[in-house]
Amino acid sequence: DGGGGDGGGDGGGGGGSVEELEDAKINAQLDDVVHLFSEAERAMKLCDQRWLEISDNYALLLLDAVWATLLKHAADRNLDKIASQREAADRLAEARKLLRTLHGADWQRLGQRDDTGPQQAVWxxxxxxxxxxAFHRGEIDDARSHFERAEKLRQKLVLGPEDDGKIAQLLSMGFGSHESRAALLACAKDQNRAVARVLKRRADRQAALDAKRQQDKLRKEVRARERVQVRSVYPFLLRPFFRP
Structure with missing residues (x-):
């Protein structure tokens, strides 16, 4: 019995070592991720501010950098440092500023886009x-407010039972289930815009297909003319070798 107990103890110790190695591996990977995001952020800052304000690339980078920092904090409590908290807060503030410039203070510019849903998902x-x-900084009320706002917006970006009628309407128009759902989500559940989006995407696909067919037709015609030219020239090329 004693031997069995020792064996169990050794097994437990071995398991602990494996866990420690796995944690060390994850920490090393997170270090690399945080470092790469920091390097990318420094590179982005070298760009002209005007270019940073016409796309969400920099804002998304800042959000990813904060996310990586939070994951690293879960492993080594790095966010307990005031400097790390301030750095994360500055990144989020800059991301918010860039997104407001791109989407408008009240997201009014999103109404003119076909990808309203994915853009709101960034928020x-x-x-x-x-x-x-805010939670890690001990600001519990602010944390709750942000989470509630996120959940409220998230619910607008997912389809629920209350949207079955809109889906049924799109299906009755001959649209597929997947494209109907995708269009509603992309257009913030606006049925009219979803219909317009599906029709436009279908028209774009048909136009691309027609253009490809036209290119293939022209390519075949060119090859046919080239073959005719070769046949017409071929006898003249052989004539010197068959003189009487």
């Missing part, structure tokens, strides 16, 4: 990260 990420940072 869900921002609110979640703001809530997580």
């Amino acid at each position: 869900v990420r921002l609110f979640v990260l703001q809530g997580a940072l």
